[in-house]
Amino acid sequence: MIRFINFLNLFKINLIRNFLKEILLGFGVIFATVILITGIALGDGIEKLFKESMFNQFPVDEVKINGKVTGSGLGPNTLNIGPITLSSDKKVYNIHQKLIEQITKWPEVKAIKPISKAIFPVTLLLSMKLPVGNRRIVIEPPVVGIPNSLAQDYLKKYHKLISPSYETDFPEGFKKSNEVLPILIPTFTGGIITNFLKTNNLPVVDIMSAQELLEIKVIMNYSAYIPTDRQTNDQKPISFTAKIVGYMDTRLSAGIAIPQKDLEDVKHLVLPLEQAKGYESIIIKLKSPDLMKSFMAKLLPYIQKYHLTVEENSLFKRLSHFVEQGIQSYRTLVQNFSGIVLFTTGIAIFYAFLYLFFRRESEMGLYRFFGATRLEVIMILVLESLVIAVLCAFIGYFISYILIVHYIPENLDQIIGQLLPREYRAFLIHTDPEDIFKFQVMRNLSYASIGVVFCVAAAFIPALIGSLRPIQRNG
Amino acid sequence: MVELQNISKRFVFHKENLTVLDNINFKIQANDFISIMGKSGSGKTTLLNIISGLCKPSSGTVLFNNSKPKGFFDNYASRFRSDSMGFVFQHFNLIPYHTVLENVVVPLKFSSLPPKHHKRLGLDILNQLDIHDKHHHYPHMLSGGQMQRVAIARALIKSPKLILADEPTGNLDDHTASEIIDLFVKLNEENHVALLLSTHDRRIIDRSKDTYSIENKCLKKVDTGDPVYQFSKSL
Structure with missing residues (x-):
């Protein structure tokens, strides 16, 4: 037990002294986590948004009217x-x-x-x-x-x-x-x-x-x-x-x-x-305002009844086709881009942590000389990277939460507006954006843990080598 | 204290078997002061690593306190190393981001000594080696001699019975090297610490009680009174 407390003491000193250096690398983890979580949420949300938008001609079950609906032309x-x-x-x-x-x-x-x-x-x-x-x-x-x-x-x-x-x-x-x-x-x-x-x-x-x-x-x-x-x-x-x-x-x-x-x-x-x-x-x-719901319910069958004629002739067909294509390609783009960014960032983080920890390989060998077991040596680096990575993944997770729950819904129109060609920069969103951009806690936690795995793997390799071959670096 | 019986060590290098040490028999006892000579690459460091249990021999037996390691070799050796041995290196190997005091007490972090005693013990040892005023400095603020003193302090912190030193004066100037050698002699004579030093330094060899040499993968005892040795020394 006392040995374990001593070990924690050493771990604490190492963590504090290396914290600044390692947290700088941790920005990579933050970046990758944010890119991954928001990228996927945005891709999903945009598609969902499209499906629930006006181009689907007011599907009865999905129309949501609440007292908060305000704005130009659609007053209470x-x-x-x-x-x-x-x-x-x-x-x-x-x-x-x-x-x-x-x-x-x-x-x-x-x-x-x-x-x-x-x-x-x-x-x-x-x-x-x-x-x-x-x-x-x-x-x-x-x-x-x-x-x-x-x-x-x-x-x-x-x-x-x-x-x-x-x-x-x-x-x-x-x-x-x-x-x-x-x-x-x-x-x-x-x-x-x-x-x-x-x-x-x-x-x-x-x-x-x-x-x-x-x-x-x-x-x-x-x-x-x-x-x-x-x-x-x-x-x-x-x-x-x-x-x-x-x-x-x-x-x-x-x-x-x-x-x-x-x-x-x-x-x-x-x-x-x-x-x-x-x-x-x-x-x-x-x-x-209370009548809106019953009014909509009455209106919908008519809209649905004439749906085909509208679809065939109106701008909506062209618009919806265009927007559908645009949104799908946007989703693909966002998610592929997130994937590529994550992959390259992941490699970069892995390499950077590996480099940083390889520089401490001789230190790991030294601990072996002073009576540390292999497990203790490995744990020193792995725990250190784990603390940094979990901290950074949490920060990334938190930033993603802010983006998905607050920033994106509030700025959704601008975001979408930028995606459309100038002449189509207008459409009606019937669904509350807050409902579209759901922050999926468990899924996003699993995404955030990817960065942690990279960091821990990057620490494990030099720690293992340092614990196995103290001779080469300390002779 | 540590006994090597028929120890051989082979490495596989580029699909070739390289024998570094062959059939070594060697014993270290309390209060010994042994120096080991040998060319670079002759296997001095490998021998030290086998003695310290950091490196498993290809064949042969290592006895710690006359008993064979039980169970997992690594952890047994680790405990023995932690309790009975101290190490000093040519390149000092201080942890750069630890202060002098923190460096000195690192071996205690892998022991069962309650943490409240660490600081006092560390300061005592630093006091003995006359560098206690530097205890809050970082290694890069120290001279080579001071760093080696810190390394020796670190080796002594757990009052080991045996100190293994791998070319401890290899990186020091003449004057500082002499001081460090005096320190080793003093430790051997006054504290009765057994010393095993691999070295090229004639001054260490002259002052050690026994000298061995690694030649052709074998360990041979050198008679320092031998006229041939004295002649080679004068060259």
Whole structure:
């Protein structure tokens, strides 16, 4: 027993004195562990994400609606089915009409907000230009109407945000007309809708967290058609261009676009069904967030019923095919890359530890001279490498945990956005990212232990040699 | 104390059998002071390793305290080595990241002596060898002579009956070597420690009680009073 305590004393001194040197090598273990765990989790998660995304057309069992769902267009009690009609294809349009007809009969529905067909090219343009900015929703035609009588006041008041030179940018005819001006505010409508709901005494959950996610530098030109007064059904459009320069965040923009006191003026955009005809996208407002689930359950059969037509003709087929390919190749890439990095790092760690411990082979021989048994000699190095490796593997494990549980879900849209070509950098994620990126404790522990095995093996070889041949190094 | 009976040692090198030691019979007793001469590669170190039990002979028997090792050779030899032997090396072989005191007490880490005594014992030995003021230094801060003193202190820490030294003065200048030889003589005369030194150093050979030489794989006793030896010494 006392001999064992003495042995531990020696082990402690060796560990403390060599700690700095060995922990530097341990960074390799940390790196390899993080690469392996996150790489595989990311690969798995991305594939799962794809399977549960909009391209699978709302599979009934997997749709999850909870009170936290916020963001642009998908407010607490707002469902945007705009993306279904992103294509201007006739068949898609027909489906949409059928859906509208059904949906409006349902008691949950408070109103339907139509979105002008004319806006779609612009929306697509915007979605191309913008990075994926919101956690769950990106694509939708975000539009809000401002009566033209107020528009100029807004523009004067907030012109720095909307257009530094609105006087020259906006055509003369626009200023004089008495039309509704749809201002495209990409991804900002969530805030507006929330304001709208609050004014109407509808329950709203806090969307601040979603808004805070979006702080983007917007430097772009955009153009929009301005439909003439919908009441007169005059379709003659006026076009204009405007610049948004500077930093904008959703809270600011949403607040500015529709101040609460003026919300009355927005109401006229909520049109009865007959007036919604001719528009390709709608925003359906539900009477309360609790109705979302039952509403979805009702909606799904219809979506499924028309699924084929949508698939055949819409952008989704192309998008989903493309994204599926992209995501699968991304998964392969991530996982192969993780494998390659792990392999090379593993070899490097092994070699580095081997080198470090071979330098101490003579020390191992020395211990033999002073009465250490072979087992004790081997244990000195093996335990030392074990402590370092376990410590580093744990650090790697912890970093991976932070990445998988916090960082990746919160930045998922950016990560995915980077993977897609510019023109497709937008899609809808219905599932909560936190549910997709599961941190699998036991599996990841087994991955983390790979680095430990490398280190222990690297220590075992010189220790064994040192214990077997003390002569060569000490003669 | 240690007895070698008909010891032979062969190595396989490039598929060839090399005999290093052949039929060696040799005995070390208490209070001996034996030096072993031999050319480089003649097998001096191998012989020391066999005596210390670190290397198993190809044939023959090693007796520790007149008894054959029981059970596993390695662990028996290890215990015997730990209890009865001290080692001094040509290159000192101090552990670079241990302080002088920690180096000196390393052999105690493989013993059953309670840890609270280690420091006191280490300082006592360092005091005897007159380097106690360096106990918190690291080996790279010491001179060659000081390092060898530390190595000797380490060899003495468990009060061994036998010290094996492999060319202990091989890396030291003349003056320091003389000091170290004096130290060995003193240990032999005053502490009654048996010494077995492999060396080329004539001064050690002159002061040792018996001298052996390894020639043609065999161990032969050298008569230092022999006129031939005296003549070769004068060359």
